[in-house]
Amino acid sequence: MAQRNLPMARVKRQTQSVTASQDAAIGAGIRLLLVLLLLIGTALALDWLLRSDNFPVENVHFEGPFKHVTKEQLVKTVEDQVRGNFFALDLDTIKARMEALPWIYRASVRRHWPRDLYINFSEQQLVARWGEQAWLNEAGELLRLADTSTADLDLPELNGPQGTHAQVLQYYHDFARQLQQSGLHISAVNLSSRRTWSVRLNDGFTLLLAREDPQRKLMRFSQVYARKLAALERNIKQVDLRYANGLSVEWLETPAKPLQAGLIQAH
Secondary structure, X not given: OHHXXXXXXXXXXXXXXXXXXXXXXXXXXXXXXXXXXXXXXXXXXXXXXXXXXXXXXXXXXXXXXXXXXXXXXXXXXXXXXXXXXXXXXXXXXXXXXXXXXXXXXXXXXXXXXXXXXXXXXXXXXXXXXXXXXXXXXXXXXXXXXXXXOOOOOOOOEEEOOOOOHHHHHHHHHHHHHHXXXXXXXXXXXXXXXXXXXXXXXXXXXXXXXXXXXXXXXXXHHHHHHHHHHHHHHHHEEEEEOOOOOEEEEEEOOOOOOHHHOEEEEOO
């Protein structure tokens, strides 16, 4: 009897195996269908969410000093970039548009739920004029401003060969710190093509410096100025510091005391 039932047992096992395979295939198909439905639903939702006529930007807020730009200028700059879907805004492009304005130094852009956009900006901080038609900001960047009606014109004038603006600005700061200790202030700095320096002071006279170690020679001048020249500054036209161990003074009028003229040795 056992031998007669053996084929039937095999058939039963084969039937169970086929049924299990079918169930697995059906389960996999259902899972695949669910994934496809999920993807289609997500795509449709994103398409609806990002349509330009859905979720439009309601308010654009500008945050900044508004010393050299107006809100109208800023609105005109970004208006074509903020017309559209709140979620689809290109924040990098809006930032680039803002920073392309001559008076804007840096800008940042952020969304604010549900439909507001905030644009924060800082304006250029001018620290000097460069030549007759350009300016330098605090980062040493060269700026060409078409409208300078709001600029502070009482800034030092810097000049030098092309491409030296950052170097000249750095030396201006170094010179200014040294001279401030003597109560002197700079109105102009010029770097010649031979890399010699000319420093004009607010008091009216000029300092000439060689290209080699100008800071050390300026320190020497400060020492001599405090001891011998401060009381005579109104009569000084120019001080030449290009000597190795001393300096010479050119006077507006010949001083009464001969010792005040010519070369003054620094100690």
